[in-house]
Amino acid sequence: MFPRVILNGTMIKKSQQKKIISPCNYKERFFVLDTQELKYSECRPGKKPVIKGCIRLCSIKCVEIVFTDLPIPCSFKYPFQVFHDNHFLYIFAPDNDCRLRWVQALKEETKNNTLVEKYHPQFWMGGKWRCCHLSNKLAKGCHAYDPLGYASKKPLPGIPDAEAELHGALQKTVIALQNYTPLTNKELALQKDKVYTLVDTFQADWWKVQDEMGNTGLVPSTHVIENSGNNFERFEWYSKNMTREEAEDILIKEAKEGAFMVRNSRQTGVYTVSVFTKASSSNGEKHPGVKHYQIRQPKTGEPTFYLAEKYLFHSIPELIHYHQHNAAGLITRLRHPVTQAGGCSQAIAGLSQDEWEVDPEELDFGLEVGRGQFGLVLQGRWREKKVALKIIKQECMSNEEFKEEARIMMRLCHSKLVQLYGVCTQRSPMCLVLEFMDNGCLSDYLRNKKGALSQNAMLEMCLDVSEGMAYLEMSNFIHRDLAARNCLVSNEYVVKLSDFGMTRYVLDDQYTSSLCSKFPVKWSAPEVIRYCKFSSKSDIWSFGVLMWEVYTEGRIPYENRTNAEVVESLNAGMRLLKPKLAPESVYMLMEWCWKEKPVDRPSFALLLHELSSLSYL
Known part of the structure; x- marks a missing residue:
């Protein structure tokens, strides 16, 4: 039979x-x-x-x-x-x-x-x-192991508490606008574009949702949108009955680059984005003013929206969320949502100020342990804990840019990322309070340990960095300045990513610098050098250079060449030579990172798996 x-x-x-x-x-x-x-x-x-x-x-x-x-x-x-x-x-x-x-x-x-x-x-x-x-x-x-516990039997949702019963169980679904990593056990992870069941909205800032496995938890309400369409009146950037003239008055008074609001147009059912810019003319003079962009719908019969025709979205909140992180055809990205009453929202998403603000009286400042593009790093103490205090030079970063960096770092939580404990904005200059890493930056550590590092130790360093970068990739972040100098080593010899001052949160996995700001040529991919286009694939290229740094025990890549000579070599197809300490299998991964076309390079997730398989050898 x-x-x-x-x-x-x-x-x-x-x-x-x-x-x-x-x-x-x-x-x-x-x-x-x-x-x-x-x-x-x-x-x-x-x-x-x-x-x-x-x-x-x-x-x-x-x-x-x-x-x-x-x-x-x-x-x-x-x-x-x-x-x-x-x-x-x-x-x-x-x-x-x-x-x-x-x-x-x-x-x-x-x-x-x-x-x-x-x-x-x-x-x-x-x-x-x-x-x-x-x-x-x-x-x-x-x-x-339960051989009879069929996974298809999804757990029933928990019995609602008394407060939730008053509001009633809502039979609605929401779509995640972006990924979200829980910071407490009361919260639920979100995966961009996935659908979740809306359980309750009794808190304005936090909604309770349920995933397909029956797990429930709280998520920031700004990270999801109702599946029913464009119900966006709850968003702080929406000003329903604002006229063009009123919007201009409020935004000019605010005078912050990228301050914006969404308002009803004169035409019924049409919406306009108004954004303030300090854009300069060709002669270098600044002409601040307000630009107005009508949110349009292509004549396809489908409910899609766009500001720049190349970028289509199924809802207005998705469109706004995208342009908050990518200018993509606008004169500036939408940096600061302005409420109808005026004033930019400064709160870090998902966190109250009490949760991330550090009292300056609790800080003890010690000796300088490093310095970077944005200021000094001091050793210090906070609540009896040894910490690193990153002091921000005021001429290098505005208050808004500082808070944006803090906002980025507070979203990220992973064992291979240097942990941000909080920020201190009540003193000048402001500072970040960070996890202290006893063995300093990776580049110095490699040079100090020259001749004493085993093959396994070098591979573990690369694994640590790739694990942290895979997390950033999964969270739709790019680093833009990945190098050994921007990684730190703990007292347990764990390597962690640090210095997110150049990090950009992106939704389409690509960010084109509007200013084409300075970048480290010897660690940069060809598309960054030529077009200022950053992506997780350009981070992959930089990771290949970082691996080369590890296996040369801290040498500077292209150390005897100028930036112009490096660019010429890359255009000719030349790459860094195999380090003596690198096994052939490791150098093959470096070469994979240095493929000319970004699409031919691996993802960090795939690279992490490949590196993990080498650890068996």
Whole structure:
């Protein structure tokens, strides 16, 4: 009797890396589950499929969803695992419903097998389990395995509290305008463009939403938009009945570059963006004034909106959110939302001032430990804790730019990023209160340790930086000044990213500097040098140079060449030579980072996986 087919479909499999030297890769395969086996084949157009793997169902010991805090380097983002014959097969489904169907079906077919009592809910990476950090791949799991607990049974939402009952459960959905990383266990992570169920809006600034897995939590209300369309009256930048003349008076009085508001046009159903600029004329004279841009809709019948025709959006809040971070055809990006009563909003998104403002009386200032483009860094103490105090030179950065940098840093929280504890704006000059890193900047550390660093130590440094950059990439941030001098080393020899003074939050993964400001040529990608176009792919190029710095123990790249000579060499296709200490496999990754076309360079998520596979060697 032939086995009965239960499920089939296209998914992506990760290499099982059965041998220590096996490469890490991701390949699209056609999977078939029948009553005896799980098979996967390579599909070749016009040719018979070639079977690439077959797992007997009787050998399967565990089937479960994989949870991860890392970016996923392939196009399918919903992983699950099959543990069989002492091997782990990771499979990536195109959506959560597909993943749940496969997990349920596999659990049903294997429930009478000899199963594990515990399993590992996260990936095996870098020679250890990310969930429990055990370094034995076959170590007993750390989470109880329930062979009957079908993942397709989503948990029911919690019983609403009394306050929520008064407002009623709202049967609406919202779309995330941007990613959001929770800062407390009461909050929920958001993924841009995903749909969430709106549970409650009893707090104006924080809404409770539920994700597709049934998890609920609070999110900043400015990070989501109702799925019903353009309900944007709650946004601070909207002034419903503002005339053109009134808008000009308020914005000119505010006199801040990029101060803006959205108002109703004279034509019913049409909206206008009014923005203040200090733009200079060709002779260098400044002519401050207010520019007005009508929000238009192309005649396609679809509900899309644009200010610059190349950039279309499904809602006005999405359009405004995009142009808050990218000028993209406007005279300036929309920097400061102005309320109908006048005045720019200064609050850091998602945080009250009490949560990030540091009392200057609590700070003790010590010796200088470094200096950079924007000022000095001093050692200090705050609440009995050793901290770094980044003092901002007033001539280098305005109050608004300082608060924007703080706003960026307060959004970011990761073990491979230098942590911002708070800001002190009640004294002059203002300062950032940062995690103190005992071993200083990476470039100095490399030179001081010359001849004493092992291959494993150098690879770990690159892994640390790539993990931090993968987090920035996942959060839609670009660094724009990635180099060993802008990484710091902790007393536990962990390397962390620092100095986000040039960071730009982007939604289309590209930022063109309107001023084409200065940038470090020897660390910059060709498209940055030629067109001032920054992206996560230009950060990848810089990361390749940083790897070269690590494996040369702190040498300056192109140290005997001028910037002009470097540009000429890059245009001729020349690249940095292989460092003596770099294995061939590591130099191949550097060369991958230095591909001429940005599209040919890897993502940080993929690069992180490739570096992790090298740690097995």
